[in-house]
Amino acid sequence: MSIDFSFTPELEELRDRVHAFVDEVIRPTEVELEEAEGSQRLDTLISLRKQAHKAGIWLPHMPEEWGGMDLGHVELAMVQAEAARSYYGPWVFNCQAPDEGNMHTLLHWATDSQKERYLRPLCDGRTWSCFAMTEPEVAGSDPTLIRTTGYQDGEEWVINGHKWFISNAHRASFAILIVRTEDDPDLPQAANTAFLVDLPHDGWNEVRQIETMHGSTGHSEILLEDLRLHESQMLGGRGQGHLLGQYRLGPARLAHCMRWIAQAEMALDMMVARSLERFSHGSVLAEKQGIQWMIADSTMELYQSKLMVLHAAYKIDRGEDFKSEVSMAKHFVANSLNRIIDRSIQVHGALGYSTDTPLAHMYQHARWARFADGADEIHQMRIAQRTIAAYKDHGSTAAATGGLPI
Ligand SMILES: Cc1cc2nc3c(=O)[nH]c(=O)nc-3n(C[C@H](O)[C@H](O)[C@H](O)COP(=O)(O)OP(=O)(O)OC[C@H]3O[C@@H](n4cnc5c(N)ncnc54)[C@H](O)[C@@H]3O)c2cc1C
Structure with a gap:
C-alpha cells in the first residue's frame, strides 16, 4: 500500500493560480461584497465569476464535459482549501454548497433531458x-x-x-x-x-x-x-430519495471539510500572528506556555484534519468504501474548526470578540458545522456501529480505523 499526496508540477501550478486569484482578485472585493445589497452584490459576484471562468478556475469538482476541471477528490481538496480562504472563493469558482452537492446528484441520478435542463445551466453559472x-x-x-x-x-x-x-x-x-x-x-x-x-x-x-x-x-x-x-x-426512482440523499451527502460532507480546513488554518495563522506581536508580563504572548499549548493543540488538530480529509478523498478516488472515513472526518474537522477559532478568539482577547477581525463572523458560521449534514452524535453512532461490527466480523477493530497498514 502506498499513499502519495504529492502533486504533479501542473497541479502545484494550479494551486499557485488559485491562491493568487483569491489574494489578488477576490479578497480586495470582500468589503464591497459585504456592504453591497441585492442586485449590486450579485453583479459583483457575477463579474468575479466571469474572471474566474476566464482564468480557468471553474467547477473544480465536475468533469470536463460539464465545463469542469476534472479533478480527483484529493486534488479537489487542495483547490477547495485554497478557495475557502475567502468566504466568497467557492461562490466565485462555482463550487459552493448546496449547488456543488446538487451537481453531483444530478450527474449521477438525472436523466439526460433533466441534465440538460437543470445541470447544464447550473454548471454554466446561469442558475442557483x-x-x-x-x-x-x-x-x-x-x-x-x-x-x-x-x-x-x-x-x-x-x-x-x-x-x-x-x-x-x-x-x-x-x-x-x-x-x-x-x-x-x-x-x-x-x-x-x-x-x-x-x-x-x-x-x-x-x-x-x-x-x-x-x-x-x-x-x-x-x-x-x-x-x-x-x-x-x-x-431517480420512486422510493429512492433516501439513497439519493446519502449519495449526495458523502462527497458534499467532505467538500465542507475541505473548506473548513481553510477557515481553521486562517484562525491558526491569526492566532500565531497576534501572539507574536502582543506583549504582556515581560514577553510576547508567543513565549507564554499557556498560549503555546493552544497553538500546539490547534496545529495537531489541523494536521489530523488534513490527513483525515486527504485519506477519505484518496479512498473515494480509488473507488473504495469511504462512508466511515468521511463520517469521522466530518465529525473531527467540524469540532476542530470550532475549537481552533475559539482559541484564536481567546488569544485576541477583546479584539477577537469584536467584528474588527473576521474571527467573530467565522465563529458564528462554524457552529452549524457540528449538527448540519449529520449531527455529531449521529456520526458517532454510525462510527461506533461500524467499529463494533468490525470487531464482531474480524475479532479486531482495525478495519474500522481507516483500513491502514498499521
Ligand atoms: C445553516 C444551515 C443550513 C442548512 N441548510 C439546509 C438545506 O439547504 N437543506 C436542508 O434540507 N436542510 C438544511 N439544514 C438543516 C440541517 O440539515 C439539519 O439541521 C440537520 O439535518 C439536523 O436536523 P435538525 O435540525 O432537525 O435536528 P434534530 O434531528 O432534531 O437533532 C437535534 C439534536 O439532537 C441530537 N440527536 C438527534 N438524533 C440523535 C440520535 N439518534 N442520537 C443522539 N443524538 C441525536 C443531536 O445532538 C442533534 O444535533 C441547514 C441547517 C443549517 C443550520
Whole structure:
C-alpha cells in the first residue's frame, strides 16, 4: 500500500493560480461584497465569476464535459482549501454548497433531458439551486420521519408539506425536493422520493428567511400547498430519495471539510500572528506556555484534519468504501474548526470578540458545522456501529480505523 499526496508540477501550478486569484482578485472585493445589497452584490459576484471562468478556475469538482476541471477528490481538496480562504472563493469558482452537492446528484441520478435542463445551466453559472429535505416538525437527523407527502393524480404528483432551513431557496431556479410517496415501504428508508421543482412555482410558498445567529442568510422556511409536478420531474426512482440523499451527502460532507480546513488554518495563522506581536508580563504572548499549548493543540488538530480529509478523498478516488472515513472526518474537522477559532478568539482577547477581525463572523458560521449534514452524535453512532461490527466480523477493530497498514 502506498499513499502519495504529492502533486504533479501542473497541479502545484494550479494551486499557485488559485491562491493568487483569491489574494489578488477576490479578497480586495470582500468589503464591497459585504456592504453591497441585492442586485449590486450579485453583479459583483457575477463579474468575479466571469474572471474566474476566464482564468480557468471553474467547477473544480465536475468533469470536463460539464465545463469542469476534472479533478480527483484529493486534488479537489487542495483547490477547495485554497478557495475557502475567502468566504466568497467557492461562490466565485462555482463550487459552493448546496449547488456543488446538487451537481453531483444530478450527474449521477438525472436523466439526460433533466441534465440538460437543470445541470447544464447550473454548471454554466446561469442558475442557483437548493436542496429541500429538513422539516421543522420532525428530527432532520432521521429522514424516515419526513412528513411532506405526495400522492399521484393522473400524470401529476400533488405535494403538501413544510420545509425549513432551505439554503439558497430565495435565489434558486430549481429545488431538489424530498417527499414521502410510499405508505408502506419494505424498508423505512424507501419511503421518500426526490423531485425537481422549477422555481418560483405555484404551491411553493416562502414563509420567511430564517434569522440565524449569523444574521438573515438565505435559509428559507417553505410551505408546500398542493404543489403539482408532472411525473417526469421525479429524480431517480420512486422510493429512492433516501439513497439519493446519502449519495449526495458523502462527497458534499467532505467538500465542507475541505473548506473548513481553510477557515481553521486562517484562525491558526491569526492566532500565531497576534501572539507574536502582543506583549504582556515581560514577553510576547508567543513565549507564554499557556498560549503555546493552544497553538500546539490547534496545529495537531489541523494536521489530523488534513490527513483525515486527504485519506477519505484518496479512498473515494480509488473507488473504495469511504462512508466511515468521511463520517469521522466530518465529525473531527467540524469540532476542530470550532475549537481552533475559539482559541484564536481567546488569544485576541477583546479584539477577537469584536467584528474588527473576521474571527467573530467565522465563529458564528462554524457552529452549524457540528449538527448540519449529520449531527455529531449521529456520526458517532454510525462510527461506533461500524467499529463494533468490525470487531464482531474480524475479532479486531482495525478495519474500522481507516483500513491502514498499521
Ligand atoms: C445553516 C444551515 C443550513 C442548512 N441548510 C439546509 C438545506 O439547504 N437543506 C436542508 O434540507 N436542510 C438544511 N439544514 C438543516 C440541517 O440539515 C439539519 O439541521 C440537520 O439535518 C439536523 O436536523 P435538525 O435540525 O432537525 O435536528 P434534530 O434531528 O432534531 O437533532 C437535534 C439534536 O439532537 C441530537 N440527536 C438527534 N438524533 C440523535 C440520535 N439518534 N442520537 C443522539 N443524538 C441525536 C443531536 O445532538 C442533534 O444535533 C441547514 C441547517 C443549517 C443550520
